[in-house]
Amino acid sequence: MGYTIKAIIIDGKRGLYKAFKDYPVQMCHFHQKKVIQRYITMHPRLEAGKDLQKIMYNLTSTTQTIFTKKLNEWYEKYKDFLAEKTINPDTFKESFTHQKLVSAYKSLKTNLPYLFTYKNEKNIKIHNTTNAIDGGVFSPMKKLLKIHNGFTKSLKLKIVDDYLVSYKKK
Incomplete structure (x- = not known):
């Protein structure tokens, strides 16, 4: 990644x-x-x-x-x-x-x-x-995962992967 x-x-x-x-x-x-x-x-x-x-x-x-x-x-x-x-x-x-x-x-x-x-x-x-990560990186990601709570584990991992890649580009 x-x-x-x-x-x-x-x-x-x-x-x-x-x-x-x-x-x-x-x-x-x-x-x-x-x-x-x-x-x-x-x-x-x-x-x-x-x-x-x-x-x-x-x-x-x-x-x-x-x-x-x-x-x-x-x-x-x-x-x-x-x-x-x-x-x-x-x-x-x-x-x-x-x-x-x-x-x-x-x-x-x-x-x-x-x-x-x-x-x-x-x-x-x-x-x-851990404040910078908890509020800055993970908080929006947790919201994203919560919205899609019916997804399979593999799909959630893909969401996390895509989120981190897009976060890194910011």
């Missing part, structure tokens, strides 16, 4: 890191912030949640080194709190008392290598969000 892939900006779907391992991968900051917000809410009540929210607030204005340092300091401060377990009285199974905070931290640790690609890759201009 004539496209040269220089980098990939992803929204956090698990298999994408491996699928694009040969390319620089940037995790979308908007999607990462939304993941953390889903776990700790917009108005966290726990001090650990409030502190993690402050770290997230600075995501776009900091470096990978400083962000990693702040995240590690946060973990050291709250690791005993995060390790607390609760026993379900009905099943007698243990689970993390603060599971959502643990999940938020694990999400950041997992995605950390991909959060600063846009700053670390000096030879390529990479955005830190």
Whole structure:
């Protein structure tokens, strides 16, 4: 089709890191912030949640080194709190008392290598969000596909192919 892939900006779907391992991968900051917000809410009540929210607030204005340092300091401060377990009285199974905070931290640790690609890759201009593609490229294409929702998968793929070729010519 004539496209040269220089980098990939992803929204956090698990298999994408491996699928694009040969390319620089940037995790979308908007999607990462939304993941953390889903776990700790917009108005966290726990001090650990409030502190993690402050770290997230600075995501776009900091470096990978400083962000990693702040995240590690946060973990050291709250690791005993995060390790607390609760026993379900009905099943007698243990689970993390603060599971959502643990999940938020694990999400950041997992995605950390991909959060600063846009700053670390000096030879390529990479955005830190998928916004340019979601609204600029894919939004009209999604509308086009929705209008033709009765088409077969192969016909839809042809529509996508034609759309991308015509988009590239603009």
